[in-house]
Amino acid sequence: MKILDWYIIKKYLLTFSVMLLLFIPIGIMVDISENIDKMLASEAPADEIVKYYFNFVLYFANLLFPIFLFLSVIWFTSKMANDTEIIAILSSGVSYLRFLRPFLIAASVVAIVAFVMGMYIVPNASKGFNEFRFEYIKKGRKELRDNSEIYKQITNNDFIYLKAFNFESKRGDFFTLEHFEDNKLEYKIEARSLKFNEEDSTYTMRGYKKRIVGAMNDSLISERKVDTIFPFDVEDLTPVTYMAETLNYQELNKFIEKERQSGSPNVSKHLLVKYKRWSLPITAFILTIIAVAVSSMKRRGGMGVNLAFGIAIAFIYIFFDKIFGTMAEKSGFSPMLAVWVPNIVFGVLAFYLLYNARR
Template identity: 60%
Template sequence: MGIIDWYILKRYLATFGLMLMLFVPIGIMLNLAEQIGKMIDNEAPLNEILIYYMNFTIYIGSLLFPIFLFLSIIFFTSKLANNTEIVAILSSGVSFGRFLRPYFIGASIIAVLMFFLGMFIVPNASVGYNEFKYKYLKKGKQDRVTSNIFTQLNEDDYIYVSSFDPARQIGYNFTFEHFNEEDKLDYKITAANIRWIPNDSIYRLTSYKKRKVGEETELVETKRRLDTVFNFKIDDLTPVSYVAETKNLFELNEFIEVQRRKGASNINAYVLVKYKRWALPVSAFILTIIGVAVSSIKRRGGMGVNLAFGMGVAFIYIFFDKVFGTLAEQSGFSPLLAVLIPNIVFGLLGIYLLQKAKR
């Protein structure tokens, strides 16, 4: 790389790092000011608070990476334009495409960083972040679906509970159905409730009833209470709402396949998380293109106009992402399209603005 490449690349990475160091502590202070009362009321230990904010920094920082990157590019490129440095570079015979090379190198570095953070580091931070949030900041609020839970364990077994209490690990109006190879009901177990007994690693059924279905007869077995075992975990009844966020690349792929085999109704939410992780590094290139195209021209209003336009584009991008994400989670809209459409639209916008900037 030449001197110009190193000059722009260093400005690119240094400004991005400065943005992180400035805004992440501000985010921590704002969150602490908002949540300190709940932490005190719920007697959150100091060491757990410190760990929470370490996880908070990674979790929130990863979500804001694209915005920090976008604003960084607009900020330092606008300074280059206002100082007529871009005009001098292009006047020396350097093409606009050649001028963009250090930007794409910087975007590649940030994209690789985003990929490893999103796939392996952020999931671990998400566990501690969400557990602390529901333990101390949203105490008493459920972090999972707790009513009308239906789950397919495998090709032959199905379970249902009308409601589930995760704190007490008990489900009410429990039903377990087993089908034979001919897809006919083999037997059905019902109980007023099912409770997990961790000390003995067993399930306790109250008002137990088992109906064995034969070709011509039915056998019915009833007991007031029965201790038994099943080939599922009590948390399989209803995973926490943020479960997909806590799994790394390989765990998430396996989890999605398991949930798909079970016929989980909220499978789109898990697939959406997967696609968003893959799309996050791509957004680094899209936002780099838009940022350079917007800020590489010297404007009468200076950097303020570029930042205002950039903030507008950033919020529209977030709006598109949220709208299509909500459609995928709450309807039959394809999660892949929900991720692709905002990136394709803004990718085309970036190419258009770039061509306009070249002229």
């Protein structure tokens, strides 16, 4: 690579790193000011708080890295334009696409790091971050688990239903299990309550009834109390809402397949997490091209105009991402399309702006 390439790559990576280092402490201070009272009230241990903010840094750096990347590229490219460096580079015979090359090389470095972190490092940080928040900050909140109207397929032949399940007490109400063979109901178990016993991993059913379906007549068995085992774990009944975020890529694929087989209504939400991990590196290239195309020309108003335009585009991108994500979670909209439509739209915008900038 030539001197020009190294010059731009160093500016790219250094400005992006400084942007992260400047904003992350601000984010930490804002979080502390909002939650310190709750941490003290919950008596959160000091070492747990330190771990929480380490995970906080990784979690939000990964979440907001496209915006930081976009603004940092606009910042240093606008400065180069104001200092007439870009005019000098292009006047020396360097084509605009050749000028863009070191930006894309630097974006590749960032994209690779973001990809590895998103697949294997950030999930563990997300687990620690969310567990701390729900234990010490959002203590007692109900949004941790979707614990009402549970209907799941637990094996190829068995389906269960629970009207509600309390994970803290390990107790559920109005339990039903239906067993099928060759698509025909063989027997049905009903219980007024279901209690998980941690000491021996058994389940206690009260108000037990079992109806065995016969060719001519059914037989009914009733008991006040029955202890038994089932081919599902208590975690399978009400997985935490952030479970998909805490799994690496291989674990996430297995979890999604398990949720799909069980008939979980949250499969679309989990698929969104999976596809976003793949789309995030591509976003780095798209936003880099837009940032360079927007800020490589010297404008009246200097960097302020470019930054204002960049912030506006960043908010529009977030808006698109949230709208399509909500559509995928709440309706039948494809999670893959929900993730890739914003990138496709902004990819078209990137090439349009690049074409105009070359002219």
